[in-house]
Amino acid sequence: MRQRTYILRLPNAREASARLWGTMRRFAFAPASARPLAALRIGLASVLLVQAALIAPIASELYSRSGIVQGQLLDGSGALGFPRIGHLVDALSRFGVDESSVIAGVGVLYVLSLAGLLLGWETRLSAACAWFVHFTFMMTARTACSCASRR
Template identity: 50%
Template structure:
């Protein structure tokens, strides 16, 4: 008995085609290149800002070493102390070893930003960033977690395929690839899950519904940048700000995808993070989230018509399967 042939017009077949286009339709690496350059740039600026405290944080007698680090730090992963112990038998002193670690981290970020030996640079930057995170755990917060995650993605995703020295030197084809689409989708979905989880967690707290949380955050000495005491006279304004945050974060996983609402939601989430940077002083967190959102959802990965024709093996102007309904569907996504 022959197996039934799936009707191409059936809902199941249409869903399979849509999923195939969503995940695997060839895409350019432009968003991935923007992510690579933006991420490396933010981390380089962060390194420049904190370099004066480097020895105070990471030396054996530093502020966050010893019992404090064991109490608050992770139980798994490398620390600067481990690297110092490995280098010590080679006759490398503590100060020289720490300088070497810091220099290697900066060089790895520069190479990543330039797209030179991109995968190796991303791997080294990720490992050293992980080491530094584990060695000063009490200071780490959202910016470091997101940087660590997306440095890991940069090892595997073809972030060096566009706007990189690797592509320039090798003369590799700039044709769209399914790998670029898959990598982009994985990181986009990761952001969606992250915002949804954050929004749902906030929604379980009463302070996010009555507006009290944002008023307290703006009044805390560690985060206070402006005198916002006047906000107590307008509780509805604080409540509106909290509710808007919940709507933006929970709705992100839905409204960031359709073209009709993507620009609105992207603008809203960029405004949210810029507000965090300005009013709470979390500059690096706000900036890195803006970089991730703009790179992953603000830059089109869709190939130009001439690129689509080249990838399909047809001359410009000839018919190409990539410009048929499947490609038009991918643009709608």
């Protein structure tokens, strides 16, 4: 019987780098499924819409200057440069828009942008708008919470 001999063939550097580059190219540039991002978008919008529905009845108590934390404390605290609802109230009061209308309008804008995100309508615009309004609400609430804890 004849004995077989096996030769171990190691790839040269050029073959190994070509194989590695091909693997990296397929990983980075091959089309991927959009389903995981759609599930994340729909889930996040759903949770934030439920949160908005729970906050809506007490929004004026949380975000107005006559609410839990009053005017000067709410306006004078917090980090400079971050958007707060008080900035919008000051800007729109020149045009005769009252504070409760501003809070309601910002809330409606938030809910509409979340609904657009949920339904997939203009998702980049809806996401940017929802993020900015959510950030504004959180900066205002952060200011209110930090003021209330100092009392």
